Amino acid sequence: MTEENKQQPEYEVEIPSRDELLAAVEARLKPITFDEILERFQLTDERQHIGVKRRLRAMERDGQLIYTKANAYGLPTRMNLIKGRIIGHRDGFGFCRPDDGGDDLFIPPKQMYSVLHGDIVLVQEQGKDPKGRREGRIVRVIESREMSVVGRFFVDHDLGIVVPDDSRLNQDILIPDEARNGARHGQIVVAKITRRPNRRTSPVGEVTEILGDHMAPGMEIEIAIREHDIPTDWSAATLDYVEKLAEEVPQEAYKDRKDLRELPLITIDGEDSRDFDDAVYAEPEGDGWRLWVAIADVSYYVRPNTPLDKDALERGNSVYFPNFVVPMLPEKLSNGLCSLNPDVDRLCMVAEMKVSNRGKLLDSSFYPAVMKSHARMTYTKVAAILEGEPKLRQEYEAVLTPIENLHSLFKVLKKARQGRSAIEFETLETRFIFNAERKIDSIEPVRRNVAHTIIEECMIMANVATARLIEKHEEAGALFRVHEPPSSERLTNFRGFLAELGLNLKGGDDPSTRDYSEVLEQVRERPDAELIQTMLLRSMQQAVYTPDNAGHFGLALDEYSHFTSPIRRYPDLVLHRAIKALLKKQQGPNQALEGAWMYPDEQLDELGEHCSMTERRADDATRQVDEWLKCEYMQDHVGEEFTGVIASVTNFGLFIRLDDLHIDGLVHVSNLDNDYYHFDNERHLLIGENSRRVYRLGDKVRVKVRSVDLDERKIDLKLLAAESPSGKDRMSGSAGPAERRPEKRPEKSTAPKSKRQQKREKVGKAKAKRAKVEQKRKAKKQRSKKKK
Known part of the structure; x- marks a missing residue:
């Protein structure tokens, strides 16, 4: 959306628009002065002069214009x-x-x-x-960036300093005595920068919030929330609206909805899930299947442009930390009225689909309904039921047929997915098991079972159906979930990695999902299969939300959207409103379609960018918390030995992913055998200059935990032994023909200074500077005494 479409300040007199001012600057061969602008537009009123000057300054702030040393306005692109x-x-x-x-x-x-x-x-x-x-x-x-910074407060020789937790902020913040506001040495605080840094001085700030002591339970989440600017407070208007909501569905909401309360829809989620936004049911029909996917009708309660809607948009999505959630909607909605809890009436939007016996979507219809979940199932229980567990089959006898129907349909959909060669990753996630003090007892793998994939395939089918609907009716306007093919640079890097392992990716400059799937199939039984899959994932583009459909490369689909989780994703809510708007246009106004909304193209562009940003923000925040918790856990394992695999090779060392725990640690180049090591970026190698020892991606290793730095979220390891995936010992053998010294020697690696070292150096410099100032002050006093 251009600035002209945003809310502009009101001027008492007419002044040129931004587009007109830009056109005036573009028409000149050199930058234009303020007086020349006034003359060009024949602006004689003093109020016009003030208005134009304000608009020009705003255009400077937005980077549209540059104010030059010659007191003229020019275009950044021409400079x-x-x-x-x-x-x-x-x-x-x-x-x-x-x-x-x-x-x-x-x-x-x-x-x-x-x-x-x-x-x-x-x-x-x-x-x-x-x-x-x-x-x-x-x-x-x-x-300027957001001026609040989360960090740890230190006092050294009466000098207050906040060391930012975010390592990308290199400057420590000086805190004057009067700006400490009760902060104590070692505490985690929020500091507001009151004076920005320049080339001579560090930033200065004041403590605005004391989060608590370092290592306090839950502190890692508090830090991540503030560091990534994740909203946690609801507006007063939102709280007031939610407080007035009834605990049950209001009677007027039932009007004009299809009654599906007798249809045996069930929810299937994780054991610890509390917000259930999808329910499913399938039954055979002719030579195919009929599938119902019922999704919580969030759009009925969250109306466009209300305070609640603005709060939800600002969040963009729910953020899931270990044992803690920052929800997109208030709990009364996310876990109550909008959650498809068992045996209670709930409003929903339904995608009813006809699926062929080959797993193809033949037809679909959408409508608002009222439903009642017939069972709250978990992935573990459904998998056990399908494996024939007698006790569970007896307990859930009433929904056995729906579960077995879903399983039969899943087999059809799975075969269709394999037929189009969608890329299938066998991901292994981990979860933290906490004790009563919220300290980690263990880290356990979380493996997907058949129930996960049943729900996944049903949701994909519903998402495809909605994407096709929006593609067919462009006037509705919504966001697609787009995953573009890998860039040429990433493709080249991935091919280079595969070549070192004796593998090849077909497809030339435009490989298909089938080519990627063939690679995964080739390596499925290899010991380094997980690493190869990780590198394949890294070669992919990140999926985004956009109003322009470009298909989903990973799923091998021509159109795809997100429809199934409006409780926790704002793009899904946008799509629900668009579907309602389309139905309203076709059927006329009715009570069930309240919340319908047509989004203009410019707003959809902004929504896509914003929702993609909030998704990345959530990913970064949760990854940061995971890293912190893993480091905290490894503090109790210093000195212990583990097996692992080289997951990344850099010019300063090897990152090792520990088996079972899936925790990454660093073997710094200075801790390798006594030699000069050179980094080969193209082949992901470290090569010893004299010993010719080679360390590469995928090598199996045995390591010892040397130390853990919680502030830096770093785990230092010592290499004990290494071997290639084929079993060849790399600690005792020399490099083979493939590892001959490259003609152009890569640069020697250097150890970067740690953040703590940098802090000490800065503190030392500050102390020296203060000492010099004190000496000058004393000398000045002595001179004044002599004069007297």
Whole structure:
């Protein structure tokens, strides 16, 4: 959405629009002055002068114009300026990610002194750095990042400092005595930056919130929520609305809905799930199947542009941490009125589908309904029932036929999925088992069973049906779930990785999902199969929400959307409103279609970007918490030995993924056998200069835990033994022909300074500076005494 479509400030007089001002600047061969703008548009009123000046300043802030040293307005593109976001790095340098796409620009450490991770800047390209990366020079900060920072408060020789928890923020924040607000040494705090950094001084701030003591139970979640700006508070208007909602479905909501309360719909979820947003039922029909997927009718309760809707949009999705959830909707809705709990009436939107005996979607219809879940099933119970567990089969005799029908339909859908060669990952997730003090007792694998895949296939079918509906009726307007094919760069890297393992990805420059599936099938029995699958996943693009359908590469589908989880995903709620709007257009107004909404194209673009961002935000936050908890767990295992596999090779060492625990640790290059090691980026190798020892992706290793740094979320390992996937010992043999020394020697690795080392150096410099100031002060006093 352009700025002209957003809410603009009201002016008492007419002034040129942004588009008109941009056209005026573009028409000139050189930057245009303010007086020339006034003359061009014949603006004589003083109020017009003020209004235009304000609009020009706003255009500067948004990076549309640049105010030059010659006091004129020019176009950033003509000055070779690139607008983008700063991405900091723990080692002091950074990158600028351009808004318009393309490769990131490398920002040297000196340039990073005056900016912070997350700032929006204008950057001028300065050629290539020694590694061949595009390098940039920061010209201007046009939008500062959120000024609140989560970190740990330290006091050293009366000097207060907050060390940011986010390693991408390289500058420590100086806290004056009067701005500590009761913070004690070692506590986790939120600090607001009151003075930004520059090339000579560190940022200065004040403590605005004390989260608690370091290592307190749940502190890792508190940090992640604030660090990633995840909203947790409801507006007063939302709380007031929710408070007035009844505990049961209001009588007026039943009107104009199909009554499905006798249909034996069931929910199948995890043991600890509390928000049930989908229920399913299937039965044979002719030579095929009829499938009902009933989804909670969230759109009836969450109306467009209400305070509740705005709060839900801001969150974008629910965020699931271990033993804690930040919900997209208030609990009274997410776990109550909107949750398809057993044996109670609930409002729903239904996708009723006709499926052929080959697993093809033949027809579908959508309608609002009222339902009653006939059983709250879990994945574990359904899998046991299908395996013939007699006690459970007796307990759930009333829904045995629906469960077995779903299983039979699943076999058909599974075969169709394999027929189109959708990429199937055998992912292995882990979960934390906590004790009463909320400390981790163990980390256990969570394996998917047949019940997971039954529900997955039913949901995919419903999502395809809704995507086809929206594709057919473009006027409805909604978001598709788009997964594009891998980029050429990622494809090249993945092919290089496979070549080192003697594997090949077919398909040339445009491989299909069938080509990827063939690779997975080839490696299924290999000991390094999980690693190869991980690297394949890394080669993929990230799925996004967008109003423009481009298909789903991973699922090998021409159209796909998200319809099945409106309790926890905002894009699903958008889709429900669009379907209701379409039905309303076809059938006329009725009570059941309340909440219908047609979104304009510009708003859908923004919604897609926002919902994709909140999804990434949730992923980053949960990953951060997982890393912290794994480090906390490994603190009790320092000195112990584990087996693992080399999951990543870098110029500074080897990342090892420990078997069973699925925890990554680092064998730093300085802890390898005494030698100079060179990094081969193309072949993912570390090669000893003299010993010719080679360490590569996929090698099985045995390691010992040396230390754990909880602040840095780092686990340091010592390598004890290594062997290739084929069993060849790499600790005792020399490199074979494939590992001969490369003609162009890669650069030697260097150990980056840890954050703690950087903090100590800064504290030391600050103390030295204060000492010099104190000496000058004393000398000045002595001179004044002598004069007297």
